[in-house]
Structure formats: C-alpha cells, structure tokens
Amino acid sequence: MTDRRADSGAALTDPADVRPLVLVAVGTDHHPFTRLIDWADTYAADRPEVRVLVQHGATxxxxxxxxxxxIDRDRLGAAMRAAAAVVSHGGPATISxxxxxxxxxxxxxxxxxLGEHVDDHQIRFVARLDSARMVRACSSYQQFAATVDKALAQPADFRVVEEPGEGPEAVALRAGRLIDLLIGTARADRPGPAAPPPGDPDPSAWPEVTVVVPTRDRPDLLRRTLDHIxxxxxxxxxxxxxxxxxxxxxxxxxxxxxxxxVGVLRNTxxxxxxxxxxxGVLAARSDLVAFCDDDDTWLPGKLRAQVEVMRAEPGTELVCCGIRVVxxxxxxxxxLDRTRVEFADLLRSRLTELHPSTFLLRRAALVEGAGGVNEEIPGSYAEDYELLLRMARRAPVRNVPAAHVRVLWHARSHFGGRWQTISAALRWLLTAYPEFRLVPxxxxxxxxxxxxAEAAAGRRAAALEWAVAALRAHPGEARAYLAAAVGCGLPAGAVLRALHRRGRGL
Incomplete structure (x- = not known):
C-alpha cells in the first residue's frame, strides 16, 4: 500500500496497470470512516484482479x-474519469x-x-438520492461488494450523462441541486416525515398503526427512535x-x-x-400494532412494506422483517431469506432476524386471540421469543426478507450481565414449551x-449440568463448549463482544 498526499504531485493512474480501477473517496471530514476503509480493504484482498484506490482523508x-x-479537485476528477467504478461517502460535492x-x-x-459524522444527514441524503436513482446506496459489506462487482460487470448500468461545466462554481451548483432534494422533507437536526411517492392512494385508505415504545432511563436514545418513527x-x-x-x-x-x-403513559x-x-397494546385503538425498542430505529420503508403484506393477506397476524445490527x-x-416461518422453525432456532422491533401485529390476535405478551417470564427476558412461538402456533409468521430496522447492541442494553435472570427465564421457557424435547x-x-449464563454467573456446577444436557441432545452445540470455557476462566464479556462484532448473539 502506498500513501500519496495531494501535494506530492504523483499521478493517481498508472498506464502500466491494466486492472479495472475502483476509486473510493471518503472526503475531508475529520471524523474517521473506518467502516468504508475496511470494506475497501476486504474487497481488494478478495479480488486482486481489481485495483482499489482509496482517498482516505482523516481515516x-x-x-x-x-x-x-x-486529492486536489483536478486530480480527483481525472481519477474518477479513469475509474471503472466510483464509491463515495454521502457528501454532495463528492457525489456531484x-x-x-x-x-x-x-x-x-x-x-x-458509528462515530462517522455529527448527525444523520448523510443517511437521509443518500436515501433520497437512491430513491431518485441518482446513486446506488449500500449499507453492508455484502451489498457493497455485490454492487461494485455489478458496476464492473455491467458498466453501462453505472454511467450517467451530467450537464457540462467545470470549476468550483459548476461543482457547487451541481451539489446545491442535489441538496435541494432534501428541502421540504427533513430538517438538518432530525429526520422528518417523508412525502408519499406519487401515485399513492389517499392516506385514509391505509390503516392507522399504533407503535408501542417501552422505555426506561434512555431519553436521548428514545428521542432518536421517535424521530425515525x-x-x-x-x-x-x-x-x-x-x-x-x-x-x-x-x-x-x-x-x-x-x-x-405521540402520547405518553405509565406502565400499568x-x-x-x-x-x-x-x-401500550391495551391503550391502542387501531387494528394494527407495532413494537419498537427505545434504542432501535426504523428505516423509512419499514411500515409500508409490512402493511402491504397485511392488506394482501387478511389472515396474517404477525409480520416481521430483517435487521441491521449495530x-x-x-x-x-x-x-431471513424466507417469507414464512412455522412453529417448528422457531423450536429449531431463535431466528434472531425476527427481532421485536420488527413486529407488526393485528391487535385482535393479541387481545382476543393468543393473549398479550407474557408477564410471567422472569425479568421479561425472551418475552419476544415466547410471543413468536405462541403466534406461530396459531398461524405462520410472515417475514419481509429485507433489513428495515437498525438494532443497537450496546453496554446499556437492559439484560447486559443479568445472567441469573437470563438463566431463570430460559428454564421457564423449556418448562412452558415441552415441545423442545422433541427437537434435540x-x-x-x-x-x-x-x-x-450459569457459567457467567459463577455457578460452575449448574453450568456443567446444563452443558452436559446440551451435548447429550446435540454433540455439536457450540454454546456448551463456550460455557465450559467461561467456567474455566474465559471472560463471558469477551465471548459476547467477539460474537457481537460479527452481528451475532449467544
């Protein structure tokens, strides 16, 4: 890797290098953009037949x-013209x-x-440009790699004809016109209500949805959640x-x-x-009810995609969707790459993709059917999983196979370190659902x-007993081996951090 500065005068293109060039530009903001640099590095390592050049700024x-x-503006323009594909951060000038x-x-x-900027204006800006087909937005490495691959394989799909004009004034005018897309749809300090696309029916034709947001001692995260709703x-x-x-x-x-x-009330x-x-469910007066935790956020198309399923399938009682774990x-x-989930599927696997912040339910299915969220589970741990099991017993759970919710995993998560509560709740679950014994x-x-959980709580004898039970049912159960390692002194927090970095839980 060679680090060349703008004042070095070195050329960014190499006529002797015949590989297609992918240019990645992160701009000049002082916040590091390590995530995009890591994606570029991974892509370059996986595809040595492609030359990847990164303008990394403060990162x-x-x-x-x-x-x-x-890179000065003239050399940046030359590099972009020579590139087979251009990856940009969400800045208007670089996109222009x-x-x-x-x-x-x-x-x-x-x-x-992720500490990459002071606010979320780039997220909203890129989303608007993507919906206007003026950029191709990416939010995960898998999507990034697939999109770059497509740009190299189908270059005609990634070419545009922009009006001519050089110099700082022309760039400023083009960037200004892009910024104009945000006018009337959002303020700089928060996401605002997005206007429905042309051709939508009268809003009164769409059912009202009540969103229940439980909260405790997280006012800043709560306000962010409400803004995204x-x-x-x-x-x-x-x-x-x-x-x-x-x-x-x-x-x-x-x-x-x-x-x-928005209304506020006390837990009764x-x-x-x-x-x-x-x-919240009992206080709601709408036919449809959604859940959202106070530290999670919805992406703009979440409700529309799920309600469309409810409208098309009157018998459906619960619709979920994918998540992005932060x-x-x-x-x-x-x-989850399927649209239907059965009771047997949920016995075999928790299917973490079906997170409670993705739930959209018919209120009658809870109040008059399966019953409300179970308040008998110790500490309310895994109450969402138990509700999934109960709902799936009645009818298949429907799933929208796209990520519409961002789930924040962090040190202030409610169950962080509450190992005895977790153990008690999971033992309750096995008692309440004897069907687990039929699915090893x-x-x-x-x-x-x-x-x-028992090992993390320091109860080694109980941890060993449950680990043996797990291995008898399924010798390949990795959690049993992790429990043994924690019982021997490996910090439980280190195991969880390693899993969380990969978007995985226990």
Missing part, C-alpha cells in the same frame, strides 16, 4: 488497497464530482451512531405510545400532529418489558444458553 490508510490522504465524471456513484453514508414514508397515520416503565412519563414528548401523534402492568408492551463501529445485516437441536440451543 487511517488502508492496509491492502492503495491509499492517498487528500462522480456524476460529472459520468459515474452513477456507489454511495455509503456516514453514520453518526415519524420519518416513515407510510401514507397513513402512525400513532406512537411511549410507555414509561418504573419512571415518570415525560409530557414534553407528546405531539398533537395529525399524521404522527407488571414492571418490565412485557407489562409495558401490554399497557455494535460499536461495526454493522452487520441479518435478513432446539433443546440443545436453549440448554447451551442456560449453561453459558
């Missing part, structure tokens, strides 16, 4: 791809330069939750009920907006997630989780 230089810190050079840019927005491109009314668990409600959050009203059920969710500076996409792999999975 440390790539290890495998070629790198240059800063790429389009002026004839490229449909592959855009990766900087994410403030309000930013749904769903044509109908989205009413949010914030349910405060074991603390006083904040009336300042209430909004009287006709399309996106048993303390915990289950009681808070039930409080852990530290890493993000991993978890999408599924029983082994839960028993392995119990073994790990």
């Amino acid at each position: 440390p230089a790539p290890a495998t791809a070629e790198g240059v810190g800063l 330069e790429a389009r002026a050079a004839g490229h449909l840019p592959i855009a990766v927005a900087r994410d403030p939750e 309000a930013a749904q491109d769903y044509p109908g009314t989205v009413r949010t009920l914030v349910v405060y668990d074991q603390e006083e409600p904040d009336p300042a959050l209430e909004r009287a907006d006709a399309a996106r009203p 059920g048993r303390p915990g997630l289950a009681g808070a969710r039930n409080t 852990y530290g500076r890493r993000e991993a996409e978890r999408v 792999r599924g029983f082994a999975r839960v028993a392995g989780q119990i073994a790990f």
